[in-house]
Amino acid sequence: MRFDVLTLFPGIFEGYLSESLLKDAIERGALEVHLHNMRDWANDKHNTMDDRPFGGGPGMVLKVDRIVPCVEEVQTFAERPGRLVMLTPQGRPLTQRVVEELAQEERILLLCGRYEGFDQRVVEILQPDEISIGDYVLNGGEVAAAVVIDSVMRLIPGVLGDENSAVVDSFSSGNRLLEEDQYTRPREYRGLTVPEILLSGDHGAIERWRLSNRREKTLARRPDLLDGEEMKIDEDEKKKKKKRSKKAKEPEQIAEPENVVEAKPSETPDAADATENNVDV
Numbered sequence: 001m002r003f004d005v006l007t008l009f010p011g012i013f014e015g016y017l018s019e020s021l022l023k024d025a026i027e028r029g030a031l032e033v034h035l036h037n038m039r040d041w042a043n044d045k046h047n048t049m050d051d052r053p054f055g056g057g058p059g060m061v062l063k064v065d066r067i068v069p070c071v072e073e074v075q076t077f078a079e080r081p082g083r084l085v086m087l088t089p090q091g092r093p094l095t096q097r098v099v100e101e102l103a104q105e106e107r108i109l110l111l112c113g114r115y116e117g118f119d120q121r122v123v124e125i126l127q128p129d130e131i132s133i134g135d136y137v138l139n140g141g142e143v144a145a146a147v148v149i150d151s152v153m154r155l156i157p158g159v160l161g162d163e164n165s166a167v168v169d170s171f172s173s174g175n176r177l178l179e180e181d182q183y184t185r186p187r188e189y190r191g192l193t194v195p196e197i198l199l200s201g202d203h204g205a206i207e208r209w210r211l212s213n214r215r216e217k218t219l220a221r222r223p224d225l226l227d228g229e230e231m232k233i234d235e236d237e238k239k240k241k242k243k244r245s246k247k248a249k250e251p252e253q254i255a256e257p258e259n260v261v262e263a264k265p266s267e268t269p270d271a272a273d274a275t276e277n278n279v280d281v
C-alpha cells in the first residue's frame with residue numbers, strides 16, 4: 001500500500017516513520033510512505049501558501065491555487081491516482097469501520113491542513129474524503145494523518161508480525177467489543193492476583209471468560225459500540241445471572257456447586273508453566 005502525505009511540515013513524520021513497526025513495514029516493502037512538502041508548489045518569491053481570509057477574521061487560509069495543482073501533480077507520481085483524504089475537524093469521524101474501508105485502497109493521499117484550513121474551493125474541486133480523528137482541534141492535520149497511517153497499516157496483510165493480532169484487537173472486523181483485561185507475570189502484585197481461570201489451562205473456559213469480560217467492559221464503558229445482537233446476548237446473560245443469584249438466595253437451594261473445584265494456588269500452573277501448556281500469557 002502506498003501513502004502520499006501532503007504537508008507543510010514533512011519533518012513531523014520523520015521520527016514516527018523511522019521507528020518500530022512502521023520502519024519494518026517500509027523496509028520490507030509492505031508499505032510506502034512518500035512525503036511531499038506542499039511549499040514546493042508555491043510559485044512566488046516568498047513561497048506563499050496561505051493568505052488572509054476574505055471578510056476578515058483571525059488566522060490564515062491555505063490558497064486554492066497552490067493546493068489544487070499540488071494534489072493534481074502528486075496524483076501523477078504513481079501508476080494510478082489514489083483516494084484523496086483531507087484531514088479536518090469537520091470531516092466524518094474516523095472509526096474502525098472507516099479504517100477497514102481505507103485499508104482496501106491501493107493508494108491514499110493524505111492532505112494535511114494548517115492554520116484556519118483550506119479555501120473551500122479546494123473541497124469543491126478535489127472532492128476529498130474529509131476525515132476527522134475526533135471532536136477536538138489539532139494544530140494541523142499531520143498528527144491525524146499519522147493516526148490514519150497507523151490504524152490502516154495494521155490491517156494490511158504482512159505488515160504486522162503476527163497475522164492474527166490485528167484481528168483480535170478491540171474494534172476489528174467482526175469484533176466490535178473492547179479488548180479483554182490482559183495479565184502477565186507476576187501472578188501477584190501488591191495483593192492483586194491474576195484471575196485463576198487464566199492459569200487453568202482450560203482453553204474453552206478461558207475463551208468464555210474473555211468474551212464475557214469483553215462484553216461486560218463494553219457495556220460499562222462504551223454501550224454505543226454494542227449492536228442489537230450483542231445487546232440481546234447481554235440481556236440474556238443478565239437474566240441468567242439474575243436467575244442464578246435468586247436461586248442462591250433461597251436457603252433450601254444452597255448446595256455445594258457441582259463441577260467446581262476449589263483452585264489451590266500450588267496446583268494451578270504458574271504463568272511460565274502455562275506457556276508450556278500452550279496457554280496465552
Ligand code: ADE
Pocket residue numbers: 087088089113131132133134135136137138139140141144
Ligand atoms: N486537523 C485539526 N484538527 C483535526 C482533527 N480533529 N481531525 C483531523 N484533522 C484535524
